[in-house]
Amino acid sequence: MGNPGIYIHIPFCLKKCPYCDFFSQVANEDETRRFLHQLQQEIINKAPFYTTSTFDTVYIGGGTPNRLKSSALMECLDILKKSFHITSNAEITLELNPECIDPEDLKAYEQSGINRLSLGTQSFRDEELKFLGRIHNARKNLDALQLICSTHVFSLACDVITGLPGQSVDDLQMSLDILQKFSPEHLSVYTLTVEKETPLYQWVQKGRINPLDEEKVNMLWKFAHDDLKDKGYSHYEVSNFAKPGYHSRHNSKYWDDSNYLGFGPSAHSRWGRTRFWNPPDLKSYLDGTYQPVYENMNDEQWLTERLMLGLRTEKGFNLNTLSIIKHSQPFFDTISRLNSETETRLLKVEGNFLKATPEGWMLLDSIIEELTEKIDC
């Protein structure tokens, strides 16, 4: 376990995308002003409890953080740095959407110590961006990338979405090839999921949209895996690819059992065996009446989380942690059975680590379901 990290959730977007179930909304100026005030209060109020800890990552995500004025973001970052011990070489990431990037803002980000930008490009095909309800188009993506790359100061991460209805391998390849012209150090390739409580879910229910079938979704995922490996990326987590030395230090904390603190409505924290989170509710956050929810993980919950998150990563799940379960043989029997049921191996053991193969990653949900049934503490 390494140093802890800090996440700040900015819950505002210029428009809500119909597939998105993140906690974000369109806000007016008054809500934005009150949010910033409460965020600063939350930072100041929490800091005295963590004076002995040194943090080495900060991630400002959302929502669309660059929907806020850079001066407001920088003020929050400044207060954060004065309130917590943050290492001088911390990875400080800001999520950006291409529709509202400004050269002056980039200068302000650099001056405030932000050293990594994560750009929500999603696709370079206008029809795909339109389907996703994004307000940017491919041209905006290119303009944003050119602007960011011309500064030569930020490590660049980009997001791509696959598994869109009707999407072909050629469509995905086009987006990945265009991105390569800008050599991003990090790429996240997410598969579109139909989440309840979203307009997309309603459209699917009403038959207005037919989701891509699983076989094609897997074909696209496998294509991204092969293509990006050929382009020099390591596939270090189911949805994440990095050039050597450029994995997301912050996101890795979620997968490797490190501690992290979250600020803002809906933000989650994890400290030892305690998880706590702010409710996904803007009104109570703005009023200052919100109450964080706390949950202590017992051995079984902790081990289940370790398995679920560990198997998502290239590093895998540490089998030594199984020492806390009563009977480990059924767990190993399940691994053998899962491997024997398919033509290609789904799981492999290397040293003390259980790892999913690329074929296993495509079936990860069902693998995890079967293995967690054998966790009996």
Ligand code: SF4
């Ligand atoms: S821009 Fe991102 S966070 Fe905002 S609504 Fe769209 S998908 Fe959700």
